[in-house]
Amino acid sequence: MPDFSNLIEDLKRTRDEIKLKIHLGSKDLQTEWSEIERRWxxxxxxxxxxxxxxxxxxxxxxxxxxxxxAFQRVRKAL
Structure with a gap:
């Protein structure tokens, strides 16, 4: 279970970083982010x-x- 806990923490940290930058992204990124948020x-x-x-x-x-x-794709696009 530690691997799963690490995965969750890593995803939360990455999500928070991207969330801070997403408002500056393109409309396509905003649309993809909405889908990622639904999946999150x-x-x-x-x-x-x-x-x-x-x-x-x-x-x-x-x-x-x-x-x-998906987070990595968005991060690279920012």
Whole structure:
């Protein structure tokens, strides 16, 4: 579980950094950010469930990786 906790903390930190800069981005980035935020909300809800349901963990790892990739795309575009 420590790896998952590290993933969540890394995602939160990256999200906060990007959130500070996103208002300066292009409309395309703002649209992508809205979609990422929707997925982030889903991730957070599922992360809460993961504490009590082991089989959700694999799906969360995939979603977490997808979010990390999306954050990296947006960060590079800024």
């Amino acid at each position: 909300d889903s991730f957070e809800r599922k992360a809460e469930l993961d504490r009590s349901a082991k089989d959700v963990g694999d799906a969360l790892q995939i979603l977490g990786s997808e979010l990390r990739d």
